[in-house]
Structure formats: structure tokens, C-alpha cells
Amino acid sequence: MSDTTISYRATLAVPKAKGVLALGVLSRLPAGIVPFVVLISFTQHYGIGIAGLASGAMLLAIAVPGPARARWCTAHGPGGVVLMALACVVLFAVGASVTGYRFWQVPLVITAAAGALFPPLTPSLRAIWSRLMPDKQHLQSIHALDSIVEELTFVATPLLGTAAMALADSRWVTGTGAFLLLPAALGLAAVLRALPTAEDDAAESGDEAEVTVRRRSLIRTRDGQGITVPVIALGLCGGGLNVIIPAATEDYANVISSGYAFAAFSLGGAVGGLLYGRRKWTASLRRRYAIATAALAIGALLLAALASSPLTIVAVFCVGLPMTPIFVIAYLLVDERIDTTRHAEANAWLGSGYNLGSGAGSMLGGQLLALTGPRLVAITLAAIAGLATLIAHRLPNKPSPDTDSEAAGVPPEAGKLSSDAP
Numbered sequence: 001m002s003d004t005t006i007s008y009r010a011t012l013a014v015p016k017a018k019g020v021l022a023l024g025v026l027s028r029l030p031a032g033i034v035p036f037v038v039l040i041s042f043t044q045h046y047g048i049g050i051a052g053l054a055s056g057a058m059l060l061a062i063a064v065p066g067p068a069r070a071r072w073c074t075a076h077g078p079g080g081v082v083l084m085a086l087a088c089v090v091l092f093a094v095g096a097s098v099t100g101y102r103f104w105q106v107p108l109v110i111t112a113a114a115g116a117l118f119p120p121l122t123p124s125l126r127a128i129w130s131r132l133m134p135d136k137q138h139l140q141s142i143h144a145l146d147s148i149v150e151e152l153t154f155v156a157t158p159l160l161g162t163a164a165m166a167l168a169d170s171r172w173v174t175g176t177g178a179f180l181l182l183p184a185a186l187g188l189a190a191v192l193r194a195l196p197t198a199e200d201d202a203a204e205s206g207d208e209a210e211v212t213v214r215r216r217s218l219i220r221t222r223d224g225q226g227i228t229v230p231v232i233a234l235g236l237c238g239g240g241l242n243v244i245i246p247a248a249t250e251d252y253a254n255v256i257s258s259g260y261a262f263a264a265f266s267l268g269g270a271v272g273g274l275l276y277g278r279r280k281w282t283a284s285l286r287r288r289y290a291i292a293t294a295a296l297a298i299g300a301l302l303l304a305a306l307a308s309s310p311l312t313i314v315a316v317f318c319v320g321l322p323m324t325p326i327f328v329i330a331y332l333l334v335d336e337r338i339d340t341t342r343h344a345e346a347n348a349w350l351g352s353g354y355n356l357g358s359g360a361g362s363m364l365g366g367q368l369l370a371l372t373g374p375r376l377v378a379i380t381l382a383a384i385a386g387l388a389t390l391i392a393h394r395l396p397n398k399p400s401p402d403t404d405s406e407a408a409g410v411p412p413e414a415g416k417l418s419s420d421a422p
Helices: 008-012 017-046 048-063 066-098 105-116 121-132 136-167 170-179 181-194 201-205 208-214 222-249 255-277 285-306 312-320 323-337 340-372 374-393 403-407
Strands: none
Touching: 008 017, 008 136, 017 048, 017 105, 017 121, 017 136, 017 170, 017 181, 048 105, 048 340, 066 105, 066 121, 066 170, 066 181, 066 340, 121 136, 121 181, 121 323, 121 340, 136 170, 136 255, 136 323, 170 181, 222 255, 222 285, 222 312, 222 323, 222 340, 222 374, 255 312, 255 323, 285 312, 285 323, 285 374, 323 340, 340 374
């Protein structure tokens, strides 16, 4: 590691950087407000049981087809993003208008359908950074800043939703929150139209075989798995903390005070991101990724050792420290190893992987905790993070052609990655 070379101020001075960062905040407001308000709205009208079903169905609908939505929007250009946002807003408005009807299945299905069309604004914005930043150090800094801003945005959105519902019916707040998708999508479309078109060498060469292969899922490749699995492990740890923290807090304090530990997790992520983002590192991205994921495993082991004591909050802070660096390195690996035309899809895999891991961590962690207690849950999470460390370490030192691509008769190109293979 060398001394600091580029300040965050210098990165923000890059043309269009501040505007795109602000657009990122706008695009994340509906992503934070709508799921929260939908949960509260269904709770008010149908009870917590049905609200849990509705919230889970909507979040799964957002997460599972996320990469496919990003791929579709990439293929159809800026107009596709705006069209998807418009359809999503209409469905959320219809779902909100029928919430409170006797048959709760109707608003649940409509709301889930709206989630399935949630436009990939954040993955698309993440893909823009590699086309705006002049070098890798600026790119690292802006990804760190963007991740910290994202963290703070999602801290603020429940507060905004709560304040809005104090003034208006929750159904109106759902529709209003969803409406924010439109200006965010229009802003993204304007930025995309102002940028040079991402080059697609395979399409330009007219090699139809390669184009066909590249439409396959990124997650089926060694590079795609190596980049995504550590983020899934991070999601599992984050979801596990949702049940570990309240259970551990009950042993030494009132469960209400568990909010301090949750804040410590987010604070750890922000501190880790600030420390990592403005440094110039000599180690390869692959090695940094393995080290950051290993730090996650160490944090989980520390949590197992300190669970059920007032020092739990310190351990939770340590679990959060590698959170933002893991995301930043993952985004940099996407830029290094994934074809430019597939960056939005790859970033969507990261978001969906984290969200699915978080949901699974909460559900499975809750079941395991009921049987064993928080310590064994934390040890299990540490083992998962350790396995993810090995997978990250297995990433090729440099982008390399996948054997399936070669078998398909697609000649590897310099700088192309195995993610272009099935």
C-alpha cells in the first residue's frame, strides 16, 4: 500500500461526477421508501402476517429477475429504462389503490408484479462510473463514495417514510414514493444519451456465435461466481445480524437498545469505505477481495466470542468494516473482467445476490438461533464467509477465457472475460 494519491474532492471534481452521484440518491429513494411503506400499509390493513407475505413477495420479485431486467434495459437502451419505470409506477399505484380491499391476494399480486418491473437504476448508474472516471484510482474513490452515500440514503428513507405517513395515508405515500422512479429514470436516460456508446467488439465483428454465447448468464462462469459469491456471503452475514443482534442484546439489556448495534454495523461499513476508497493499493483486486472477505469471517468469529455481552456492539462494528470494501472491490472487478456492455447486468447480480443472501440469512439464522443461540449462528456465518474467501481466491489472476467459450468455437479476445461464456 502506498500513500494517499487522490482525494475524494479531486474525484468529485471530475466532470458530471456530482450530478451522477446526486442522481444515485434520487434513484435509491424509491428503492428505500416503497418496500418500507408497503410493509406498513399491509400491516395497517391486513395485519403483520399478511404484511410479511406481501413484503417477502415484493422483495423476491425485485431481487430474482434483477439481472434479467438489467440485460433487457441494456438491450433496449435509455428508452427501455423509462418504459420499465413507467410500468412499475403504474402497477404500484394500482396496488396501493386496492390495498384495503377484502381480498388481500389482489394487492399482493399487483405489488409483486410491480416489484418484478423495478427498473435497474442503481446497477446502471454503477456501470456509468467506469465510463466517466479517468483512471482506476478515481474509479475506486467514486465507488467508495457512492457506496457510503447509498448506505446513508437507506438510513434516511425509513425516516422519510415515517414522516410522510404521519401526514398522509400510507397508500398515498406508496404511490408518491414509486413516482420518484420516473424522474430518476429520465435523469439516467439523459446521462446515458450524453455518454459515448459502449463498444461491443463482438457485435462489431459480426461474430454471431460469440454474441449468442454472451447472452448466457454471467453467474454460470468462474469469474461471475467468484465476484458474486462473496457478496452473497456478505448478505448472509447482514441477514444473520438481523436475528443475532436482538437475541444477543436481550441477555444484557433491553431489546430496544439493539438499534445501537445495527447503527454500529452501518457505521463500520462507512468507516471501512472511507479508509479503503482513498488509498492506492498495490495488491491485485483478486487478493484484496479474498482479504476483505476473510476479514468478514474474522469479524463473525469475533461476534461469536463476544455475543451476549455489552461488547457485542464492538464485534458488530468489526463485521461491518469490510462491507463497503467488499462492494467496492466487486464493482472494480466487474469493470476489470466484465465486458462493458454487460456491466449493468453484472452489477444487478451483485445487488440481487446481497438481497437474496440477506433474506436467507434472516430466515435460516432465525431458525438456527431458536435451536442453538447466537454464538453458533455467528460461527456458521464465519464458516460461510471462509468458504467465500476460498472462492474469491480462486479467481484467475487475470481475465481468462472460459473453457466453454473455447468449446463453442469462440476465439478469446484480449481483455475479454470468461463471463462472456456460458
